[in-house]
Amino acid sequence: MLEKIVKIENKLGLHARAAAKIVTLSSKYKSKITIFNGKKSADAKSIMKILMLSAPKGTLLKVKASGEDESKAIIELEKLINSKFKEE
Amino acid sequence: MAIVLQGDPVSKGISIGKCYIIEKGQPIIKKKFIKKEKLSKEVSRFDKAVQITLNQFIILKKNVGNSISKNVSQLLETQIQLTKDKIFLNSIIKNIKNKGFTAEWSIYNEFQNLEKSFDKIDDLYIKQRIDDIKHVVHTILDNLSDKTSQVKTNLKYFKNRIIVANDLTPSDVLLTHESKGLGLISEFGGQSSHSSILTRSLEIPTVVNVKDIQKVVYNDDHIIIDGDKGVVIVNPDNEALKYYKSKQIESLKKKKQLTKVLNKKNTTKNNQRIELMVNLELPQELKIINKTSTDGIGLFRTEYLYTEREDVPSEKEQFLAYKKIVQKIKNKPVIFRTLDIGSDKEVPENIKKGSIARNPALGLRGIRHSLNDETIFINQVKAIMRAGYYGKIKILLPMITNVSEIYTAFNLIEKAKSILKKEKKKFIKNFETGIMIEVPSSAVLANRFAKYVDFFSIGTNDLVQYTLAIDRIDEEVNYLYDPLNSAVLSLIKMTIDAGKKNNISVALCGEMAGDINCTKLLLGMGLRSFSMHPSALPEIKDIILNTDTSNLEKITNKIINCDDLEQKNKLLNYLNNNF
Missing domain, CATH: 1.10.274.10 (PtsI, HPr-binding domain)
Incomplete structure (x- = not known):
């Protein structure tokens, strides 16, 4: 199992389109991926759960991945979030 | 305070009553269990x-x-x-x-x-x-949603109410009809959707595309619908109420008078038999046709089966649908027009072929679409012929422009017959096949085409558009849309004459057939078969019953040959008031 802390840097926070991108990416991997915002956690393959994390700009999130492709998954997710979801 | 809103008029008439708001999905969902x-x-x-x-x-x-x-x-x-x-x-x-x-x-x-x-x-x-x-x-x-089960649960909400919805579904319309609702208003929606067609046929006063209606009305608010003008008045004052009530009474009176003519025979004053048929777009419309006055379904449009869905209807689905119609109107013919998609009837994704034409009216539409995709055409024709076993059918081919199209389509119909034979399915082998006359070329060559087909049906809406090169929906040129243009009238006359000469029947199924200003003119041109929207039938019949056709020819020819618009209108008025 791998863990990584990331910071949400884009203006709108983890909004719908950003969440959609996380889901699209996570769904490519077999690993179970979970994102934590404090006590709240969300399956990274469920857009509703991710939205409910409610993470505005500046939030620190913990990403956990476990499974055969966990390292690839976590690297790519980190890239996506750090690129501010390729929007700004 | 009264609020007045403007929308698009979809179905004529005036309704006054309390409203009931359909919140999509809300009244339908109840706690229920499954075995x-x-x-x-x-x-x-x-x-x-x-x-x-x-x-x-x-x-x-x-x-x-x-x-x-x-x-x-x-x-x-x-x-x-x-x-x-x-x-x-x-x-x-x-x-x-x-x-x-x-x-x-x-x-x-x-x-x-x-x-x-x-x-x-x-x-x-x-x-x-x-x-x-x-x-x-x-x-x-x-x-x-299973539309039939909704119908049962909702009936009581709709009675004597004006229904307000976000967007209308055909089942909303049927529900309103069956539960004696008074009228329909929707915030969205267009004039040519299935539900709009249906509400017109069922003669429920309806206005669609009424912006903000859902924001301003509450359940039980008083509402006036003016379906002629597309006006909706929420909580009207006494003056408006009085005005619309008297208008409503007036139109009811007129309607009552007209229903008296429905039991009479379809003949003119001088005992000339006229065939009066109706155009249908949806099977649900069968409910509203007056069986004694109607000589059959002069045009059954089949597009409804193909639109507003993802897949293509199977032969079986079509067969079952057509069979129901044929059985319901037994002993009278149902003229099925094969799929006429394209032009103003946009080709839905499920049956789209090729690229989108730059000019759809001149593109892959009507029979061209059918000949381009034989499977769709053969399946449809098979379904129609199988339905024919249970009643009386005719097949009508749209957008024919030359003999080779007739020839190819007939060959495909024969092919469909031999497939049905092989499949050992019951079907009718002998029936009439006709063509739409809606392109100038087919009117000009009507005398030649008449040798190959069993009947003509004149589609004036397209004939006017193609003859005058104008798009009816284009607001910048639609003032040129004129069914009384001499060129158009000449083409109609040529078609009627060609039919007479070759002893095949000629019907007219465009909007002109339901236009009270054109009835006497068409009679004068020799037309003896009209097919129109069911709601137009009583008025047209009333005119026909009161017309003597023996002296119409001279004035009719004058109108056809008149170049002066003002003079033409004068002549038409004279014809309509004195014959």
């Missing part, structure tokens, strides 16, 4: 609705395309992912399986849970995403 043995069926019903919803979003996204609007496209991507959300879907399925809820109730339950969670979120933007989820949920519910 254990039917649980897996319920789950697959749900799965299917989700799949349909998903496809709808995907097609929409494809249509929008990235190039048009990146924002909308991304928004749709969110909708797609919401619809695909495994956790969301699984908890609904769990509700069905473990608690025995109906799919609808399970969805509603899950949505309520989500609503509670989203309510706790501080971030306003994220909080509002519940609206996206709501949209997805409503679409799934809509795709789940």
